[in-house]
Amino acid sequence: MNKTLIKKYNIPGPRYTSYPTVPFWDLEAFTKDLWMKSFKRSFIESNSDQGISLYIHLPFCESLCTFCACHKHITKRHGMEDPYIKTVLKEWDLYVNEMPEKPVIKEIHLGGGTPTFFSSENLSLLIKGILEPSVLHADYEFSFEGHPNNTTKEQLQALYDLGFTRVSYGIQDYDPKVQAAIHRLQTFEQVEKVTQWSREIGYTSISHDLIFGLPFQTLDSIKNSIEKTKSLLPDRISFYSYAHVPWVKGVGQRGFDEADIPKDDEKRALYETGKQMFLDLGYEEIGMDHFALKSDQLYKAMKNQTLHRNFMGYTTNTTQLMIGLGMSAISDSWYGFAQNVKTVKEYEALVASGEIPVFKGHLLSEEDLIIRQHILNIMCQLETAWEEDRMAFPQLASVLDSLKEAENDGIVHMGNERLTIPEAAKPFIRNICMAFDLKLHQKQSETQIFSMTI
Template sequence: MTTDLIERYSAPVPRYTSYPTAPHFHAGITPDTYARWLGEVPEAATISLYLHIPYCDRLCWFCGCHTKHTLRYEPVTQYLLALYAEIDWVSAELAGRGRVTAIHLGGGSPTMLSAADMAALKARLAERFAIADDAEISIEIDPNDLGEDRFDAMADFGLTRASVGVQDFDPRVQKAINRIQTFEQTQHVIDQVRARGVHSVNVDVLYGLPYQTLASIEVTIAQVLLLRPDRTALFGYAHVPWMKKHQQMIPDAALPDVRLRFAQSQLAAGLLDAGGLHPVGFDHFARASDSLAIADRTGKLRRNFQGYTDDRADLLIGLGASSIGQLPQGYVQNITPTGEYQKAVLAGGGATARGFALSPEDRLHGFAIEALLCRFALTRDELRAFGKAGAALFETARTIAAADEDGLTTADADRFGVTARGRPFVRAIAAKFDTYLAQGAARHSLAV
């Protein structure tokens, strides 16, 4: 790859975990809107729940999540009271409709929850929702805040998949991002959850971090492979200090340039593939037996706010401060500041701050972007469901391929596809189908 090509196609674009993307959400979507949408959920709908725990006992400087640092447990206790109130409100609006097939606890650090609170949270969910016996239950784990009693608590919660944050094992990199975590700590956590029956372990790794080199990444990936993960997410560090002030603790001069970032991503991807974790989409890797890889092979891979997923639920309900929900009618996002969130739900109402109602055109472009990110292809046949607008979009895709002098895309009468050369830049290619991108002033992370 030439430097010019890498620089042109690595320009900042959205990650497209939704379409339209979150910067285009607006305050016209209110708790009343959300209540109406929940009231329209069919009796037999399948539901995925996301619960956001916005607290950490240390603040990692690379983090882009909505979270806050606390060394006291009292704020967590108070927050859970509000979370229970929102659970009650949502379940009342659903009035018994729907069946929960997936639950994901994220943050922040959900493993900060005490064993007693974890049990109480699961009990509240079981009281308010019909949870399928085979529901997929996953939790994001920080090995540093996980007491030994929490392993049994997670097992009692019903944990089936664990997502373990690693980022990088190099001590200098860890110090620069305030994430000190040994290989041995990580191995212990993975051993413990597997001993309790967890069938799938995901490990998160980052490239583009301060002081990372090709040599250090090679060592980190070798250690990751020793952990025998079933999945690995390989994310490019999103340096957005204008949004996340704590990222100002990371010196800009320590970050790799675009060309080195690209080299790091390709090296890590190749090593993971060689180690038995095969590419799924543009930034995930999975063993052939894992459900994510199976979804990829069978054309059932999806993309939502948690990235690539095999979750096929009809709607995603986000619970907690800043959480985003995805319903057939559109998107809803909760109030982000925890204090304001708690005040709203403890008063007995919903916490919706903004969202977006989808138009037929939005559904069409969202489908096209998801298809490209999941399958690197878009066909004329699958767009027929969208009528004349779908046919017109396919012709637009063919025009994009015809004008592509870099060999990143190809098209014939029936199929528009991303070439092997273009796959690292698929986010930039997908952005060509985003009719909102030029309308906003939002700043995004690099595409590679």
Template sequence: MMDSKKERLIQKYNSPVPRYTSYPTVPFWENQLDLDSWEELVKKAFHMYGEEEGITLYIHFPFCESLCTYCGCNKYITKNHSIETPYIKAVKKEWKSYLTRFGSKPLLKGIHLGGGTPTFFSPESLHSLLNEIISDCYVDGNREFSFEGHPNNTTEEHLATLHSLGFDRVSFGIQDFDLKVQQAIHRVQPFETVVQITEAARRIGYTSINFDLIYGLPHQNKETLSQTFGKVMDLKPERIAFYSYAHLPSLFKAQKSFEQFLPNENDKRALYELGKDILTKSGYEEVGMDHFALPEDPLCKAKSEGSLHRNFMGYTTSPSKLMIGLGATSISDIHLGFAQNEKGHKEYIRKINEGSDYLVRSHENSASDLIAKEFILDLICHQEARIDSEIWNRLPELNRRKLAEMQEEELISIKDQIIKVSDFGMTFIRNICFQFDLKMLEAPQAKSTFSKSI
């Protein structure tokens, strides 16, 4: 049961704000670079950071055989697997263009396969792509190779093939185990199926398994969520991502189908409090926004050592400033700037094969952007940050007053230009970061682009 103070603050702060997987956030990328300019920026960043720190790769696989109606990811629904070959060829070609810009063999710190559904692709297709990429690199001894697997179509062959290439982390999209909820979001996957694939992953040698769970889904209540967590605890994955459902039916029309069955704001937050309480009592530690892990997990160790990092893929232990996105709709974060690939897979393949510009948006960070980016990352990863005068001097008086209110509410403390976020305040971390979002402050009408914070 939430106390009255938390309930009041939830009502106060439950407004649309970014998730801050990047800064500036995507709607505020403001200087479109052509492909040549982007690749020159990549070359500069590689020589500044990548040669020493290494690189990480995110590869997007946008295909799914059926539509999960809650999903806000970029995806294309098809059962036609003939698309695998031309898509893999295009991703390989994109990768080779980056290799050319690097000018030397890169140190590979990590790979993450996301989607869509990466396991839509056959083990043979994935091996063809990844074996070539890995062969082009030096592989760091502490590399993190992970992939997102749909429990219904991830096979033991998928697991074995990827493990042979160095993958030892897998994230299964569970969302909820209640059948009524699963039917509403069009993602029915029996608990027995999850048990089988989880046990297979551990048997093959995967040392870290993550479950994605979502609160705020249609028909969810405390009883059903408790039952879901009971089953999750039977399997005890090393990591759990416990996300707020983002309801944006204007962008994702399928979400309209269950709108009338969504919990209200207070009930939704009560679901989170219930899940967090179960996780804490079950031995999990809160790593950061939405993420929990067992104490011996590297994420917890990185947090305690102050080396935790966050990017578009979530929290990571890798310090690399260069994350290269490959595939349709992928986003690259090279510290000096960002770029997003063509969203449609057909256009992406055509443009890659033609050698034409396949970027749909990009942004080169200014000195001010970099200061704000580091500041917000420190808040999200370490719960404290030094307020640079560049940021403080540009804050409107209204935002300074709001920060003073947050101090009175014990969400934060500010002393000697150091801001610290309390454990209680982490519930409102997106709202706290928002007070320092200089880009958003200049264009508040863009708030409708984002989901509510609670």
């Protein structure tokens, strides 16, 4: 990669799992009643054909990992499992009661936190409760995030028996010094064991999450981590840039000195080295930060141009409506976003009172919807077009003008009412999306709120 371009474009920017991004939601115009109208509209339009997606947030972790920016609740009290599961199921009932017909479930993803904090019995109780008033889509896919240290064979079997075929394990790095810094201690042998269990049981897509740019990481340590990954050959790999945002998450990311974190050319070298090793192993790069074997559905979705992106990241399932259940979970009706309250106590209290526990959100304007589609096209297909009138918007000319310098730098091609990003310019995807992000330009923050783009 051209080091000059990396320095030039390595600026704070969103990861674009939504548009508008959360910091630029119009909170004043949002109400829970308007959100429910948006939800019902989307359900009626899409349920019988596409089906719906469910994201279920299971927030409990027994210890704090300092690289993590997710909403979590640190506890060793497993007695909290039962009331939380009951609350999630009651929240689901509140949504189901607003549906004119049975929901058709196409996708379920269990995220966290640490979903495998929960016992196999409680995980089974949760999924059975979700499915009881529902119908399964013909092409449904269920997935969950597993912690290698506490995922048991019983949990894997219980979820597989309920239809789960995908599991993602958070590895991050195998170097003991890096693991100590991020407070995520796990051995390769433990990862190997849960990966082998998953294959033996019948999981068809196993993913490993790795992070580059962590404190104390070096070229040697990243090579070592990928060599270990090579021996297990997971179907998918997420290779995320470490988002150092201590101003957002406070003391959790202050467990090491700023000087210990690889930056600029050093950090980019970690990614380029890892990327080349993945390509050499037969993986294909998918969008941004993801790699998959050609046998995996994520690769096939990219080739078929059916790849989708939402708050769960890249997915093979395109659903208009995604309902987020659990503390801090975000729902997406395509026409609007809504986020649940962020503490377990408040979440359980609101649901117990019969309220859908949404506390903020955003209702998309017609202009928002057009921009959202352009950004989704760029993130998933590395291109977008505006030859159709429905994809034009008043500020388009100024957006394209702002990309002239990027075009001169070779990171984007424009012409014939179409924009494309060359394969070699994938590291700059977020920068190209930022040109379309009208909300970002209209409400520039005086303080940094996003991680660096490259």
